Structure formats: structure tokens, C-alpha cells
Amino acid sequence: MSNWERVTLLFANGARPLAQKDALSFADLLRANRFPPSMFQAYEVPGDGSLRPVPISHTLEEIPETSNVILQCMRNTDAELVPPALTAYAHTNRPVAAMYDLKYAEKDSLHGVHLVDDEQLREMVFDKIADFLQEHRVELPLVAGISGGGDSSSIVQGLRRYATARGLPADQVLCFTVVLDPLWRGTAADRARELCEGNGFGHRVLYPEDIAALLGMSTTPQALWTEIRSTYGPDSSHFFGTWLLNLVGRALNKEIGGSSLLMGYNREDVMAELLFCLMNGRRPLPYPKRRTGEVDCFMPVWDVPKVLLDSCYPQVSEVNYAERIDSTAPRRSSIYYQAHALDAIVPQMSLSLMTGVRTLMDSLNGWEELEAVDGTPLLHTGHSSPGDRDSLVALLARHFPDWSVSEPDPQ
Numbered sequence: 001m002s003n004w005e006r007v008t009l010l011f012a013n014g015a016r017p018l019a020q021k022d023a024l025s026f027a028d029l030l031r032a033n034r035f036p037p038s039m040f041q042a043y044e045v046p047g048d049g050s051l052r053p054v055p056i057s058h059t060l061e062e063i064p065e066t067s068n069v070i071l072q073c074m075r076n077t078d079a080e081l082v083p084p085a086l087t088a089y090a091h092t093n094r095p096v097a098a099m100y101d102l103k104y105a106e107k108d109s110l111h112g113v114h115l116v117d118d119e120q121l122r123e124m125v126f127d128k129i130a131d132f133l134q135e136h137r138v139e140l141p142l143v144a145g146i147s148g149g150g151d152s153s154s155i156v157q158g159l160r161r162y163a164t165a166r167g168l169p170a171d172q173v174l175c176f177t178v179v180l181d182p183l184w185r186g187t188a189a190d191r192a193r194e195l196c197e198g199n200g201f202g203h204r205v206l207y208p209e210d211i212a213a214l215l216g217m218s219t220t221p222q223a224l225w226t227e228i229r230s231t232y233g234p235d236s237s238h239f240f241g242t243w244l245l246n247l248v249g250r251a252l253n254k255e256i257g258g259s260s261l262l263m264g265y266n267r268e269d270v271m272a273e274l275l276f277c278l279m280n281g282r283r284p285l286p287y288p289k290r291r292t293g294e295v296d297c298f299m300p301v302w303d304v305p306k307v308l309l310d311s312c313y314p315q316v317s318e319v320n321y322a323e324r325i326d327s328t329a330p331r332r333s334s335i336y337y338q339a340h341a342l343d344a345i346v347p348q349m350s351l352s353l354m355t356g357v358r359t360l361m362d363s364l365n366g367w368e369e370l371e372a373v374d375g376t377p378l379l380h381t382g383h384s385s386p387g388d389r390d391s392l393v394a395l396l397a398r399h400f401p402d403w404s405v406s407e408p409d410p411q
Contacts, residue, residue: 004018004020004021005017022059022060022061023059024059025056025057025058025059026040026042026056026057026058026059026060026069026071027056027057030056030071031344031345033084034082034345035073035082035345036345037056039073039074039075039077040056040071040072040073040074041053041056041071041072041074042054042055042056042058042069042070042071042072043069043070043071043072044063044064044067044068044069045067045068045069045070046064046066046067047066047067047068051070054069078107080107081104081105081106081107082104082111083110083111086100086111086112086113087110087111087112087113088112088113088115089112089113089114089115090115091114091115091116091117091120092115092116092117092120094117095115095116095117096116096117096118096121096311096314097115097116097118097121097307097308097311098113098114098115099113099114099116099308100112100113100114100347100348101113101114102346102347102348104346118311118312118313118314121308121311121312122154122157122312125154125158125301125304125308125309125312126154126157126158126161127158127161128158128301128304129154129155129157129158129159129161129162129300129301130158130159130161130162130165132158132288132298132300133158133159133162133298133300134162134165134166136289136298138162138260138262138298139259139260140163140168140169140172140173140258140260141172141173141174141256141257141258142172142173142174142253142258142259142260142261142262143174143175143176143249143252143253143256143258143260143261143262144156144159144173144174144175144176144201144261144262144263145175145176145177145245145248145249145261145262145263145264146175146176146177146192146195146196146203146264147177147184147188147192147264148177148187148188148189148190148191148192148195148316149188149264149310149313149316150306150309150310150311150312150313150316151264151265151266151301151306151309151310152192152263152264153191153192153195153312153313153316154264154301154304154309154312154313155262155264155300155301156175156195156196156199156201157199158300159173159199159201159262159300160199160200160201170199170200170201171200171201171202173201173202174201174202174203174204174252174256174258175192175196175201175202175203175204176203176204176205176206176248176249176252177189177192177193177203177204177205177206178205178206178211178244178245178248179205179206179207179208180207180208180211180221180222180225180244183225183237183240183241184241189205191316192205193205204252206248208220208221208222211244211248214248214251214252214255215247215248215251215400216400216401216402217399217400218399218400218401219398219399221244223399224396224399225237225240227395227398227399228240228395231395235330235332238332239332245263246261246263246292246297247377249261249263249295249297250292250293250294250295250377251377253294253295254294258295259294259295259296260295260296260298261292261295261296261297261298262298262300263297263298263299264299264300264301264309265287265288265299265301265302266301266302266304266305266306266309267301267302267303267304267305267306267350267351267354268305268306268336268339268340268350269302269306270287270288270299270302270303270354271339271342271350271353271354272332272335272336272338272339273285273287274287274353274354274357275335275338275339276335277368278357282368282381282383283361283366283367283368284357284361284367284368285367285368285370285381286361286367286368287299287302287354287358288300288302288303290370291370292370292379293372293377293379302354303351303354303355305343368381369381373389373393373405374404374405375403375404375405376393376396376397376400376403376404376405378393378396393405
């Protein structure tokens, strides 16, 4: 018998045990059997010929021992389209990841799961990245943001295959890693340097003083972050970090005469942003290629799940988790939870949605456009209020003296 007490849920801000089996609700049991709870009505069956509806959130302990339970599907769903068991295809004796192959719209189809090891996974992911770069005809010189984690490390290997296959000079690739405690640790830069230099690519580690010099700051990135945190709260760290990385990548492209920036935004990163836009009635921003100022930002792993990228480098990824800060905005946490939840019952659902939305936006020319903020390298969508935008620009401009902006109207 399985002892689930041996399993621990581990988060950036601590550990948490799994729910005990007796605490599982009918909804939990349906999800475990790959069915959405909203498609079922729970009934207590006392045995006297009657039925009594009960909440799907009930556990079996809340039902009298003399009664049975029926979970009635409310739709004309063909149960054969969701077989009770998955067929496992083991491609190795020591698998590290599972890749699902489910066909819900095909009668009598097998629902399988392919078990692969990290070496097999790397071959698939690296080739996929190289194919992406070939499809988009990404030219050199270019800049790649490398954190030292699984996502960006995979990009380095895929980029090497792309450059080798086309006979492109490796010294035309500049990888960069930012060190700014506590957002990005110096140990991650060491891993990134070893990886990039081992593949013949240039690699630059930017410490706070390097960031300030590159971006023309009159203060330091720490001072800027301190003011951002004081104004918008510590949970704004991820938004600040994403913005700063893009700004650095664009500045490095200008320095080397390039116009392409590769970033490791994975499937759930892109899906979370897409969900946020759609749920708030906004047009989505372009993916997997997005124009940011004078630079094209490419997302070579936009359709690869985070778990597969991390499984390419199991040891590196585990260290990367341990180095993360334990702060994030509640809404950001929520939208990432929802992005991952899409594939919880129907794997590949997120990819189907992203592919469909991309096709629709391309056909309608309906993507959201980023507009430049005059006198700065900043870009905006126009969704914030003018007052809020002016206040943020003024805050940033105090640290960037070369920007040409006017103080916001106190009215």
C-alpha cells in the first residue's frame, strides 16, 4: 500500500503535505480519474428508491455508511473517449519526464504516456529550438538572455545546433546573465558562463555596476529596485525583473549591432500572459515573436512545458528552485496557477488555445501593439491610466538622466 506521507509538496516559501486520502472530495476523485467535476452531479443513494443531491465538495465520510453515492455525468459524453487507464510507453529504464499523447476526439484511440530520460528529452527539445530559429530565419549577431536554469540552458544548446547546421559563426552570439541579489544570484551566472563558453558563445555577466553603465543610470539597480519596492510593494519583483532583462537585452543588441533577442519564455509563461489579456478584455501581445523597440524578441520555447525544460537539466533546475525568492504578486501567482491548470485534465489544451489564438490574431491583424513612451526606451499598451503611467515614468526617469521626460502634472 502506498504511503503518501512520504510525498511532500515543496514551494519557494516552504513545504506542505498532501491531503490524506480520506479528505479527498468527490471532485478530487473525479479529477484523479481525468474528469472535470463540473460535468457531474453527486447523489446520495439511501437504498429506499430515492436520490438526494449532495455537494460535489463532500467527502465519503460525510455520507451515511448505509448509503451509496452516484456521480452522474450531466452530458452525453462518450465515456469510451476517456479510457480509465493510460498506456505507458517506456523509452528508457530511468525516465525523468512524462509526455502525454491523448486523442479525445477519436473513437477507440489509445491514450498513452511516453516515459523518457533527460538525454532523450534534450535531443527532442534542442532540435525543436533549432527548428524554431530556422523557421523564423533568426539572423546573427544576436543576444540571448541566459539565467542558468533549464529554460535558457536549453536555448543555448538549440542555438548551437542551429548555428552549426547553417555554418554561422558562434562568436556572433552574445549570451548575458544578470546578477542582482536577491533577484538573481551569482551562482546562477557561474552555471550560465560555463554552459555558454562551452558551446563557443560569448557570455557577459552584468553585475549592478555593469547594468548601470550599460543603461546610463545615475544611480544603481539596487536603488531603483528599492524605490520600486517602496512604491509598488515587494511583490512587484518579477515585473521589475522581466522589464530590466528586456531593457538590458535591447541595449546589448544596440551595442553589437544586432536586432534579435532570445528569451526563455516557456509554454506556461506565454499562456499566463494570454489568459490575463483575454480575461481582462484585452488583445494579446504577439508571440512567439514580438517587436520591442528596435529589437525582435523571440521565444524559442514558447510551446514547451516548463516541466520538460527543467527535466532536461534535473540537477541544475533543482538548484535554481532553491535560489528563488519567495515573493510574488497574488494575481501573478493566480494566473500562473490557472495556466498550469488548463493542462491538468486535458494535456495540450493550453497549446491548442495558444495556437488557435495566434492563427486568429494573425488573420485579423488583431495583436495588441506596444507604443513607445517619448524620450525613453519604455513601451506601453495604453491600458493604464495616464496618471499612473506618468507617475511610473517619472519614478524611472529619476534614475535615467538621459531620458527626456517631463514631470507629471500634480493636478
